[in-house]
Amino acid sequence: MNLIKQNQSISPALVSPAAEFFKTEDDVKCMVNGVVYAFNEIPKLFMNIVLRDMMANRMALSAMKTAGINDVEAQLKYYIGELYGAFDNKADISADGILQPHEFVYTRTRKLKRTIELKHGSLTAREIEVLTEIGLGKLDKEICEELCISNNTLRNHKDNISEKAGTERKGPLSTLAYKLNLVDLQ
Template identity: 35%
Template sequence: MKEKIRIHLADDHQVLIDGLTNLLNTVEEFEVAGTSLDGENIFEDVTKNNAEILILDISMPKKDGIEVLKEFHQKGFPCKVIILSSYDDLKIIKEVMKLGASGYLTKKCAGENIIEAIEIVHLGQEYFDDSVREKIFNTFTENNPKLNKSITQEDKILSARELEIITLISLEYSGKEISEQLFISTNTVETHRKNIMKKLKTKNTIGLVKYAIKNNLIKS
């Protein structure tokens, strides 16, 4: 029998914890291993219950999410962390990702995206909900004159994240630059690049650039 993904929920609102617990319990592969209403003993709790994923609110009493991440950073991460926040402030996103968070999810999107977020992070990838990802991408590219600000794609071959990656590759950003600015690992960038090339049946960057121009991702 396949082992379940053990999840710990940390939020200062019991009603939110109850709602997320009920939602996650509908997924056979998930198990809510524990919960916390403050940040004081989260490290000890997730270590004891062997949680693999921690859903962590930024605004917590006694010890907030940033402090919890700093503790994890110092002691060694006992599990992967997805930040759950009411805010999509880029400074906060940048700080928590530098401290080792694996994902960032706004509360307004939590209900529809949290299952996907857990599955993706459990596989070792980073996760951002659409509004956060778009904000990061726009901030990174806002002053690039070659970017087409009104991106359209008719054939829907690529996912939203793949569209961002192919756009940045076509704008001549290196894998390292994309990794640093989008808060994803270089391995994730390379995985996306390979998947894009496979989908588009192209063998080199020239093919990616041609696709980007054809689909109005960048200006020729």
């Protein structure tokens, strides 16, 4: 398959010294130059970069302590898995050692939510929730009840999502939810 014709790209970690973290069922792994490392084998350079970021993230540290994750190694594994665990076509640490923005963020409820970059901006956690509900085919009234928001708030979220995605109608938002893997076709 020709990835260029498919308008897709591969992770830089397959062909460069950039690092891509990802979760499996039982481990957090890292790919660098096409080599996959188990959590306990990840090069120290990359672990130290993430450790510095984790120690500066008070909200994440507080949430982990509340969840009973107190050991630094366990915290680091959880932090990497939860904030950088999606295998995608963007390196988590660039070839020049720069940690990239988290793939997921903490919300007010301290649950991790994925951040999504669109053509004209990043979706907020709430916009992702709205987009997911749209993708599930729910009516506006159902979405408002599910998320405990007013119809005006829902309209604002849909307008913001549409603006960030460069689309104008609800139909394309359903398609967008599917393309972003927020929902599965049943």
